[in-house]
Amino acid sequence: YPSGNLAIIVVREKKRLICIVQEDKPNNAKIRAVFKSNGRSTCYYPNGAVWINMNIQGGQYLDQEGSRVRRWTWPNSIMSSGPHVPLSPVFISLNRHMGVRILGQDKITVSFLAMGQQAKFNVGTKVQVSDVSQLPPPTWLGEDELLLLAFRVRILWLFDRLRGCLNFPSNEQWDKIKPPAYLITQTLKILQLCTTSDISDELCSSVRAIVNA
Known part of the structure; x- marks a missing residue:
């Protein structure tokens, strides 16, 4: 200058x-x-x-x-x-x-x-x-949006767990209830974003803790 x-x-x-x-x-x-x-x-x-x-x-x-x-x-x-x-x-x-x-x-x-x-x-x-499979995940998500996605998935997990508890009051049945496939898919996608996106290690750890809580 x-x-x-x-x-x-x-x-x-x-x-x-x-x-x-x-x-x-x-x-x-x-x-x-x-x-x-x-x-x-x-x-x-x-x-x-x-x-x-x-x-x-x-x-x-x-x-x-x-x-x-x-x-x-x-x-x-x-x-x-x-x-x-x-x-x-x-x-x-x-x-x-x-x-x-x-x-x-x-x-x-x-x-x-x-x-x-x-x-x-x-x-x-x-x-x-040359191959779509080599493309990185979309980078349009900001850090706040990624956290919101993680919290959303976590809340859906809790609602599903609550629904299972209401349908099967017995404690013995809770561990046998499998989560919906779409929740598993969304969780895996968020975890993949953490490993391939340009985000801080601290944010990545926070997102993992939220979805795996």
């Missing part, structure tokens, strides 16, 4: 390249955007809320309250479910010097403008999978 503060950092993590955009502060600068060569990228509002989130399937644009404004899928991407939604060009300003332009999966540009000069960084990448 003109202030001398570091604006963009490019690092290598194993076989991946990561481009990090920081805010204009000398100390404890917050991250405003992260672009990874594996197709996962995120832009953040000044308050830290997710602004844009992208992966190998597509992306989504959120407001500062976390509500989705729009979403899109990349052309020729393989979706496990849901319709293909084309991308409308996205332009956002991270601050007075930094901007992001999204025209396609391999056409994502970070622009830096200061003192009448401009620099552009192409941070887009062309990453696809």
Whole structure:
């Protein structure tokens, strides 16, 4: 930045390249955007809320309250479910010097403008999978939504248990009652999200504790 503060950092993590955009502060600068060569990228509002989130399937644009404004899928991407939604060009300003332009999966540009000069960084990448089974689970769920899903499944388990107790008052019958198949399936899906999604270990442990209580 003109202030001398570091604006963009490019690092290598194993076989991946990561481009990090920081805010204009000398100390404890917050991250405003992260672009990874594996197709996962995120832009953040000044308050830290997710602004844009992208992966190998597509992306989504959120407001500062976390509500989705729009979403899109990349052309020729393989979706496990849901319709293909084309991308409308996205332009956002991270601050007075930094901007992001999204025209396609391999056409994502970070622009830096200061003192009448401009620099552009192409941070887009062309990453696809050839098999639906290799797709990661949808990443549209936030941490709060994942917790709500876990609590919902847990409540359904308790209701099913209560129903069984009312139908079979004898204690000897309780252990023989099997839960509905849909509850088992939902529980397994939530646990799978914990192991494959980009969430903290603490949240993952909390979700497991809720559904396995």
